Amino acid sequence: MSLKPKxxxxxxxxxxxxxxxxxxxxxDYQCPHCGAAHPIIKEMxxxxxxxIRFVFRNFPLSEMHPYAQPAALAAxxxxxxxxxxxxxxxxxxxxxxxxxRLLLDIAEQLDLDMSKFKSDLQDEALxxxxxxxxxxxxxxxxxxxxxxxxxxQKFDGGAEDLVQILGEN
Amino acid sequence: xLQKNDVAPDFTLYATPDQKIKLSEFKGHNVILxxxxxxxxxxxxxxxxxxxxxxxxxxxxxxxxMGISVDSKWCHMAFAQSRKLHFPLLADFEAKGExxxxxxxxxxxxxxxxxxxxxxxxxxxxxxxxxxxxxxxPGADGIIEALENLKLK
Numbered sequence: 342m343s344l345k346p347k348x349x350x351x352x353x354x355x356x357x358x359x360x361x362x363x364x365x366x367x368x369d370y371q372c373p374h375c376g377a378a379h380p381i382i383k384e385m386x387x388x389x390x391x392x393i394r395f396v397f398r399n400f401p402l403s404e405m406h407p408y409a410q411p412a413a414l415a416a417x418x419x420x421x422x423x424x425x426x427x428x429x430x431x432x433x434x435x436x437x438x439x440x441x442r443l444l445l446d447i448a449e450q451l452d453l454d455m456s457k458f459k460s461d462l463q464d465e466a467l468x469x470x471x472x473x474x475x476x477x478x479x480x481x482x483x484x485x486x487x488x489x490x491x492x493x494q495k496f497d498g499g500a501e502d503l504v505q506i507l508g509e510n
Numbered sequence: 511x512l513q514k515n516d517v518a519p520d521f522t523l524y525a526t527p528d529q530k531i532k533l534s535e536f537k538g539h540n541v542i543l544x545x546x547x548x549x550x551x552x553x554x555x556x557x558x559x560x561x562x563x564x565x566x567x568x569x570x571x572x573x574x575x576m577g578i579s580v581d582s583k584w585c586h587m588a589f590a591q592s593r594k595l596h597f598p599l600l601a602d603f604e605a606k607g608e609x610x611x612x613x614x615x616x617x618x619x620x621x622x623x624x625x626x627x628x629x630x631x632x633x634x635x636x637x638x639x640x641x642x643x644x645x646x647x648p649g650a651d652g653i654i655e656a657l658e659n660l661k662l663k
Binding site for chain 1: 556557559560562563564567593594596646647648649650651652654655
């Protein structure tokens, strides 16, 4: 199964934007497996970030995880102020405390313009962006979170398997 | 297993303890039938929970999704409540697996439905089908692609 649409500048990109190796994660901020994958991905990027273009797309399972969608919106609202990855990291690092209050607290700690942040959270365009990510995951064959794609092909395994394969190559 | 262009066999199964669903009542709408082995088993829960998140996308294609397993209506009710599912789970319970057998997706050895997907068009004809390995959650990309193709017809 292949990734649709391909990675573009509209995506949130970490590491080397010109790298030959592209890894895309579809994730849910309240999913415990995504929370467990987060430090593994962080370590991978710390070691190999110069050789990897890493992308995160939202795949909130809202019925199962009531804070997945608000957290995704918070990350996107932070992105509008240039702090997507800071928000992304902070949410995963505090996943066990996830609440509406936590999202606002993180935004404050990141020194975001709070009135803009709060109004962006209500913006339909932001909702559309998260929905667009979800829809792209659905079309790409995402069957749970996290799901990884390596150079556009679905990877059958978790973050640890991914790191192991990269280590072997 | 029945294939594309086969007429989808009609059936009447319990969807709740006091309500039955008849497939032919859905003529004029697309139907997604998701046969799965068992309520509560980990892969199935993930698969049904995944579809539960996608209902609004299925609606866009005028498609109704229904899960089918050999579990009883009461078991389905508890499972659906536990996972907050907002679509019907049909009980292929008596005679056990009769509908799955008609569709050619019954696992005689386990006494369960295999993990199989059918997209049925508005005339009640199978437009797409897929048999997944039992341990693999097939996701929804094939379903969406089939519905997209129906839209283009």
